[in-house]
Amino acid sequence: MKRSVFPNRWLPYLLVGPQVIITLVFFFWPAFESLRLSLYRASPFGDRLIYVGLTNFERLFRDDAYLRSVITSFVFSFVVTFAGLALALLLASMANARIRGLAVYRSLLLWPYGIAPAIAGIIWLFVFHPSYGILPWLLSFVTAYQFNWFLKGWVAMALIIVAAIWKQFGYNLAFYLAGLQAIESSVLEAASVDGAGPIRRFFAITFPLLSPVTFFLFTLNMTFSFFDTFGLVHAVTQGGPGDATSILVYRAWRDGFEGLQLGYSAAQSVVLMALVIMLTAFQFRFAEKKVTY
Amino acid sequence: MARTLAQPATLAAAQERPRRRDWHGFTAHVILIASVALLAFPLYYAFVISTQTLSQVTTTPPKPWPSTALLANYAEAWHRAQMGRMLVNSAIVALGVAIGKIVISLLSAFAIVYFDFRGKNVVFWMIFVTLMLPVPVRIVSTYQVVSVLGWVNTYWGLTVPLMASATGTFLFRQFFRTIPDSLAEAAQLDGAGPMRFLWTILIPLSKANMAALFVILFVYGWNDYLWPLMITNTPEMRTAVIGIETLVPRTSQLPEWNVAMAVAMMVLAPPVAVIVAMQRWFVKGLIETEK
The missing domain is CATH 1.10.3720.10 (MetI-like)
Structure with missing residues (x-):
């Protein structure tokens, strides 16, 4: 710890003041309000709150639609994260060579980070558009199957997954490439001399040495696909068709704002909070123990 | 964590080393160019659509090259949406x-x-x-x-x-x-x-x-x-x-x-x-x- 060098009674409080006030008002107050609201239900006229204990939570875990959202969310996040990372790692490994122009490639890979998920979704919505999109048109030469995401839940899911992976793919690839370039080639050459083939070298040496990059990208992609994809769902599929793309954040918003079921939505927020806390705890544990540097 | 990611300096140093397998380098360029193109295509396609007229947008087969309605579309978008x-x-x-x-x-x-x-x-x-x-x-x-x-x-x-x-x-x-x-x-x-x-x-x-x-x-x-x-x-x-x-x-x-x-x-x-x-x-x- 640094030696504290400036003796001053009131200045430090003035300096931390803005952040502390904002944190209290916009973080602690709403968090406790969510906890409190989750134990209440709005009265029929919406003018007062009725205490209902844990009823909201009981209802939540019996609600098939909610449980479907849990599955949808996890499927979506895991596919976006694992497929996205696997693809990036595969391409990065194949492209890992000492070549000129890596900085140029990096510039050409990083820009999609700046595109809002909602915009990425709208662009892909048109690519997938059943009547005018280029993708169904191309697929129509191969199969007579109608890839209409307005009607078929899994096509809608594929649409938002592709849009999310597209947005993340560039920097996943850029980071893996940088990670691979940092590995000393002598280590791999030694293994090669010992008779290890390329696949063996990859799993025994490259992949473990890349674990900090993988871990960093894993956390980033999971957080992104769980929380930052609200706009993607809202602007593109609006949770549909039916319920097929109602991820948890979208459902919590819809039940609270459109359904005006404040208590029920707050209970969903509390579950989400628990989920984030678990994810963070996992991140700390894992970061300390399993990752080789 | 994540501090072990390659810094620009190590990247630059890596590039200085003599290139041994040019074949490797060639594949790398091909894959990277393909990735960049794949990444850019949806954006390019969206841009192309923004330059076409309504009838061009709605006819099949889709036309993946720019057309002439760029100014009209952007002006229309600007007015309609309070852009x-x-x-x-x-x-x-x-x-x-x-x-x-x-x-x-x-x-x-x-x-x-x-x-x-x-x-x-x-x-x-x-x-x-x-x-x-x-x-x-x-x-x-x-x-x-x-x-x-x-x-x-x-x-x-x-x-x-x-x-x-x-x-x-x-x-x-x-x-x-x-x-x-x-x-x-x-x-x-x-x-x-x-x-x-x-x-x-x-x-x-x-x-x-x-x-x-x-x-x-x-x-x-x-x-x-x-x-x-x-x-x-x-x-x-x-x-x-x-x-x-x-x-x-x-x-x-x-x-x-x-x-x-x-x-x-x-x-x-x-x-x-x-x-x-x-x-x-x-x-x-x-x-x-x-x-």
């Missing part, structure tokens, strides 16, 4: 969040590192916990707080709540701790007070960190969707990213995808431009704020 107003709103939110959060977190990190005060641990802990709960997790209740304050449909409501996060504070704290103590001691010997030390020494030293944070926060502020959707309900206060949703042709409407894509192009241009222009700091910011 000017929405882009100004987005700029205010993005700049407000970025600058506000940089200032706030710089000050609090300064207090935490360079002062000893009662309650410091509590403050530190309080700020630290905010790392755990992103805005979407507190959807309804944060809205209630904002409406109690009367901040619905205001720029205050759009920006200030997004500043309640610890990433910036942690970034500056980490950085300040790497600055030698002797600097602050020398400043004191010269009779400089804390604010003068902050202004003349710490802030100039923090420029790279501020730039890194700026890129990340600008993009975050510009692209945030859920918050402006909740906190605004008049067209005058909408930001560009949520404005676009109302312009997506739904099944019962005229399929004016060319206009929708023109809007998309205008909305995505500023954050993408910031990333491209400030790329070096963007990479730094990405690494340092996300862990």
